[in-house]
Amino acid sequence: MDYAKIESAVDNAANDNGAFLVELELKPNNIIVAYVDSDKGLSIDQIKMINRQIESDLDRDVEDFNLTVSSPDLNRPLKIWRQYKKNIGRDLKVKFKDRQEEGMLEKVETDYLVLSIPNKKKSAPNVELEIQFADIAEAKVAIRFKKKF
Numbered sequence: 001m002d003y004a005k006i007e008s009a010v011d012n013a014a015n016d017n018g019a020f021l022v023e024l025e026l027k028p029n030n031i032i033v034a035y036v037d038s039d040k041g042l043s044i045d046q047i048k049m050i051n052r053q054i055e056s057d058l059d060r061d062v063e064d065f066n067l068t069v070s071s072p073d074l075n076r077p078l079k080i081w082r083q084y085k086k087n088i089g090r091d092l093k094v095k096f097k098d099r100q101e102e103g104m105l106e107k108v109e110t111d112y113l114v115l116s117i118p119n120k121k122k123s124a125p126n127v128e129l130e131i132q133f134a135d136i137a138e139a140k141v142a143i144r145f146k147k148k149f
Contacts, residue, residue, distance in 0.1 A: 001030055001063055010034045010069075013053035017046050022072055022079050030065040035072045035079075039086050042071045077138045084108045084139070091142035096135060102142055103129065 003026060011021045014036045025033040036042065036050055051069040058065065078084055078092075085108045092115060093102045103117035103126070111133060116126040 001026060001032070001065065006032060006058065009054050009057040010036070010050075013050045013057065016053060017049045019046060019050060020080075020082055022083060030063060031068075032065055033068045033070070035070055035076070037071055037083060037086070039082070047071065074141055074143055077140050081108070081110075081133070084113055087141055091144065093140050093142050094131060094136055095138040097137055101129060101131075 003024075006026065007021070007024055010024055010032075014021050014034075019036045019038040019042060022035040022037050024035070027033065034050075034054070036047070038046070047069050051067060054067060054069065058067075072079075072083075078087070084105065088105050088108060090105055091102065092105045093100060094115065101115060101117060103115035105113060106116045106128065107114040113131050113133070115129045115131060117129055119125060119127055
């Protein structure tokens with residue numbers, strides 16, 4: 001299967017339905033997995049519409065395929081700038097080659113982001129850490145479960 005043609009079909013379908021392509025995987029046996037997202041979250045109806053549009057743009061008569069369209073789950077790392085922008089105000093776990101930092105995502109610019117990290121001294125203000133995207137090995141939204149009593 002032609003990766004560029006598939007990527008174009010997925011990108012167009014996502015854009016037409018208020019979303020954007022995050023990641024595209026082509027697996028053996030013509031299995032296509034497309035991860036799409038939007039700035040405000042995706043509905044099941046949006047995912048269905050994206051799936052249908054991709055199906056109509058790719059010709060099964062020429063080459064059969066299995067298509068899965070999904071939004072990235074919380075365990076998947078952030079891949080593109082727009083995902084970072086969407087998650088401002090949330091806690092992130094950012095891994096580097098030699099360490100890890102966790103804090104609230106305060107700001108996203110073209111080349112870097114700013115994390116607000118709790119100060120070890122409880123009474124002191126948080127530390128703002130500027131991180132270049134090029135230095136990030138992996139970043140994920142930190143999942144928090146609140147206890148209710």
